[in-house]
Each structure stands twice: as C-alpha cells, then as structure tokens.
Amino acid sequence: MANCINFVETFCVGNEHAACNASLLSSMVQNNQAITIYFYADETHISAVRRILPDYYNGEIIFENLDIKKVRNSNVIFGALEQVKIIRSILRRNTAEKHVFCSIVDSSQIALKLIAKFSKSKYYVIPHAALCDLDKVYKLSSFKGLIKYLVSFQLWFRIFKLDNIKYIFLGKHINDHLQQRNLLSNIQHSFMEIPYIYTQQVENFKKLSNPITIGFLGIGSSEKGIEEFVDFYETCDESDLLFYHVGTLDRFHQNNDYKFKSLGSSGSLISFELFTKEAKKVDFFVLFLKEDEYKLRASGTFFDIIDFNVPIISLEEHFDYFASFGEDRNNYGIVAKNYEDLKYKILHLDQNRYKELKENLMEFKERISKQNPTKFLEL
The missing domain is CATH 3.40.50.2000 (Glycogen Phosphorylase B;)
Incomplete structure (x- = not known):
C-alpha cells in the first residue's frame, strides 16, 4: 500500500x-x-x-x-x-x-x-x-x-x-x-x-456576573437563531440581564437596528484575539438551533462554546446537540419551556450550580477532545 x-x-x-x-x-x-x-x-x-x-x-x-x-x-x-x-x-x-x-x-x-x-x-x-x-x-x-x-x-x-x-x-x-x-x-x-x-485554557472558573451576560456567538443568521435571540432580548429587562452579540450579523440582518451590544458591525473583521477575549466575558451562550435546520448539518458554534467553557441555554424545542453524544443537556446549561421560564431559571441560578455546569463542560471537553476523527480511514 x-x-x-x-x-x-x-x-x-x-x-x-x-x-x-x-x-x-x-x-x-x-x-x-x-x-x-x-x-x-x-x-x-x-x-x-x-x-x-x-x-x-x-x-x-x-x-x-x-x-x-x-x-x-x-x-x-x-x-x-x-x-x-x-x-x-x-x-x-x-x-x-x-x-x-x-x-x-x-x-x-x-x-x-x-x-x-x-x-x-x-x-x-x-x-x-x-x-x-x-x-x-x-x-x-x-x-x-x-x-x-x-x-x-x-x-x-x-x-x-x-x-x-x-x-x-x-x-x-x-x-x-x-x-x-x-x-x-x-x-x-x-x-x-x-x-x-481545542485551544482555550480555563484556569479559574469565572463567577456569574452582575448583571448576568447572555451571549450569541458568531455570525448572526436565521439558521443559527438570531431572531430568537432578539425575541428573548425583548422579553427581558437589561437591569436583570445584559445581552451581547459576540460576532457580526449576516447580510440579511445587517440593516436591523438591534439595541443589544454587538462586538462588530456587519461585514467587519474581528481579530481572533478580540473575539476570544470578549467571548470569555459571557456567562451563558444561547444555542437556539432549529430542529429542521440541523438534522443534516453540524454546528461549529457548538464546539466553539464548549471550547470557551461557557454554559449553554436553549428551549426544549431547539435542536439538542448533546443528545448526539448520549448526554443530557441539562448537565451543561439551562433548558426551558419558553423565554419567561428561561429568564426565571437564569436569574435564580446560584453560584454553586453555575460552577458545577462549568465543571461538567470541562469534563465533556476532555472526553471529546480525545477522539480520533481520522479513524474512518482504517489505516
């Protein structure tokens, strides 16, 4: 051979x-x-x-x-x-x-x-x-x-x-x-x-911020759930939760005047160093992936969030990426029935449970990082 x-x-x-x-x-x-x-x-x-x-x-x-x-x-x-x-x-x-x-x-x-x-x-x-x-x-x-x-x-x-x-x-x-x-x-x-x-090193787990920061990571597009992020933002009071888009909007959303904080304007280039620095400030990242959109595709954003060791929030209706690994997503973030339920669970989460979620994420990251993706080659 x-x-x-x-x-x-x-x-x-x-x-x-x-x-x-x-x-x-x-x-x-x-x-x-x-x-x-x-x-x-x-x-x-x-x-x-x-x-x-x-x-x-x-x-x-x-x-x-x-x-x-x-x-x-x-x-x-x-x-x-x-x-x-x-x-x-x-x-x-x-x-x-x-x-x-x-x-x-x-x-x-x-x-x-x-x-x-x-x-x-x-x-x-x-x-x-x-x-x-x-x-x-x-x-x-x-x-x-x-x-x-x-x-x-x-x-x-x-x-x-x-x-x-x-x-x-x-x-x-x-x-x-x-x-x-x-x-x-x-x-x-x-x-x-x-x-x-996986490149991000997490030495000390950050505690929940005050106010708690909810982030959307990467390109803001429909398939990744940017509209749902906006909907959630509009149900909340920013005195309770701070919303932060760590990324830029795609061309279909670039003309929208969203009120939440955004790292970059549409089409702008964000340095990897700045992107990494800002992502680490977030307490929770949303993962509002539509079931129909992701049954035939992978999400790089999911693995980015895992690398940053940030707990994930989603609704029950959203695509459950952890299930592909045989895992319960409740061990790595917050899952709720609707936005009001989600807001309540976030605001009533204590520091000990938050630390536990981050520890679970770290262990999960260690397990999946040991996989050999090229084993399919049967060499």
Missing part, C-alpha cells in the same frame, strides 16, 4: 472550514506518523489552515496550491468539469491510494463520481451543508426545475453508488437521520463528530 494520503479541498477559500480541516490534518499527523500527508487547496485556504495548526504539524504536511477560481465562478456543470481536471491532476502527482475530500458541493460530487467510476483508489467524502439539499423539493414539472434536479447533490447522492466512495457524516445525529429515512442503502458511510482543535 502506498505510504501517502491526499487531503483535498476543491471549493473552500480563506477561513471557510479552516478550523475543521486543520483539525483533520493535525489528527492525521498525531495518529499516523509513518504516512506522508498532502493537502491540496486554494492558497488563501492553506494560509488560514496553517495559522491554526501548531508549527510542528505544519512541518509534517506537504501543502500544494490549487487554482479553484473557475470552480467557484462556474455553474454546476462547468464546475464539475473543472474539478474533473483538478482531481485527475492530483491523482497523477503522487502514489496515494486514499483521498479525503474535506468538503463537497453538488459539482464536486458529480466530478468525484465520474472519476471514481474508473478508478481503483478509495475516496472519502465529507459533506457539510450540501446534505441539506436532500430535503429540497424540486419542481420537476418545469424545464428549469428538471435541469436543476439533474445536476443536484440530491440526485447524484442517490445514483452511482460506488464501493470506492465512502461518505463521512459530521455527527451521529446526521448518520441516524439518514438511516431512518432509508437514504443509505448500498452507500458506504460512517460518521465522526466535527473535527476541532
């Missing part, structure tokens, strides 16, 4: 999925030191990944630039043809028999299946938000709707079920949901929790 392996990113640029890909690579170095590791990606994405990786790991990985401008600027058909060229060029560069595609979109899935059909290599595919296309309803009665379906992620996921392509889903909850819907018949598959490098 060849003693090298390719990690390939044919779509992401800059910081997109950089933390996830950096964690994949670092785990590969830690657990498979006898294997040469190649990482093929856009130049800006490689730079973002290398900033996250410790210096030692950077020295153990061979980075190769890919020109993916045409992929990102083309429609699905031309994007697929361009990626066929890219993948074929990678296959000619070394003797790797296993190739990990760190993310995949509709065009890259088409390209990969066309290549794999005539290849003896093994391909591992890690779909992110592209899986949400499986829930999309295409209007097949119209010509335009039919064309879109013929090149969709949904259709190509279901056809050409090849033994040398294995899908790796980012979470047990995704794997379970697809199995319940009988979508994995004759498809090679496995799952891992989203790869993550």
